[in-house]
Amino acid sequence: MTDQKILLFNRWSIEEVQVADAGLQNQINLRPVIVPRSNGKYGSVSFHKNDANIVERFINKLGVTGHKGKKHKRSSGRMVGQTATLYSAIKEAFEIIEKKTNKNPIQVLVKAIENAALYEEVAAYRMGGTMARKSVITAPQRRLDVALRLLTQGIYNTSFKSPQGLPDVIASELIAAANNDAKSHAVRERTRLEKEAEGAR
Numbered sequence: 527m528t529d530q531k532i533l534l535f536n537r538w539s540i541e542e543v544q545v546a547d548a549g550l551q552n553q554i555n556l557r558p559v560i561v562p563r564s565n566g567k568y569g570s571v572s573f574h575k576n577d578a579n580i581v582e583r584f585i586n587k588l589g590v591t592g593h594k595g596k597k598h599k600r601s602s603g604r605m606v607g608q609t610a611t612l613y614s615a616i617k618e619a620f621e622i623i624e625k626k627t628n629k630n631p632i633q634v635l636v637k638a639i640e641n642a643a644l645y646e647e648v649a650a651y652r653m654g655g656t657m658a659r660k661s662v663i664t665a666p667q668r669r670l671d672v673a674l675r676l677l678t679q680g681i682y683n684t685s686f687k688s689p690q691g692l693p694d695v696i697a698s699e700l701i702a703a704a705n706n707d708a709k710s711h712a713v714r715e716r717t718r719l720e721k722e723a724e725g726a727r
Contacts, residue, residue, distance in 0.1 A: 532558035534581060534632060535617050538624075543633045547640040553670045554580050554636060562616075563609070576667070581616070584635065584674060588612050588696075591678040618693035623701060631700075638703035642673035642712035646723040661723040673712065677703060680711025 534540055540558045545551045555578060562582035575583065589612055620631035627634060649662045664672070677699060685695045702710035708717075 532560055534559060534562065535620070536560055538620065538630055538632055540632055543630060543636055545636055545640070547643065549666045550640060550643060550670060553666050554639065556580060563613070580636065580639070581632065584678070585609070585612050585616055587674045587678045588616075588681065591682045592675045594679065615692045615696060619696035619700070622693060622697040626697065627701060634700055634704045638677060638700045638710075638712070639670065639673045641703050641706045642676050642710075642716055643669040644672060644716045644719050645669070647719050648723050648726045659726045661726045676712035676715045683711060
């Protein structure tokens with residue numbers, strides 16, 4: 527009897543996916559799962575985010591993309607987090623990615639995250655009576671968190687002004703980010719944030 531591989535959505539292998547960014551290797555969880563949903567299994571564990579599969583984290587972040595700045599309109603009221611809808615959309619988006627790129631869509635997702643993960647950002651602190659800005663190196667876990675936020679907010683923004691369905695928008699954003707294309711919202715934002723940090727050195 528041969529050992530059967532665990533395939534995501536019973537279709538794509540996670541075991542062959544590689545993380546090229548050394549800083550993200552310990553943060554991106556590629557443990558094989560069939561259904562990317564743990565139902566809050568790790569919710570009571572410190573740093574539980576690291577225990578969730580990266581596809582599950584992406585789905586969760588699509589449900590609530592997080593606010594921008596001090597405006598909570600993206601995380602309050604409008605973000606309802608319909609898991610079943612997002613689950614189906616991700617599965618269909620992965621099929622589109624596979625058809626367009628002939629690559630494992632999980633590898634495309636990981637590459638998109640690597641290209642959206644910024645290396646440095648600006649931190650503000652109070653100096654006397656004024657607010658000073660300083661460039662700081664971004665921690666690995668925050669790099670992953672911000673990359674997921676930038677990707678999902680780009681998808682969220684585009685889905686309102688695009689005639690395409692949600693799966694097509696997800697596929698387009700991930701493919702563009704994986705190719706480090708400026709058409710990707712996440713890549714543009716990462717470049718902008720890193721230029722701000724460069725100016726604050």
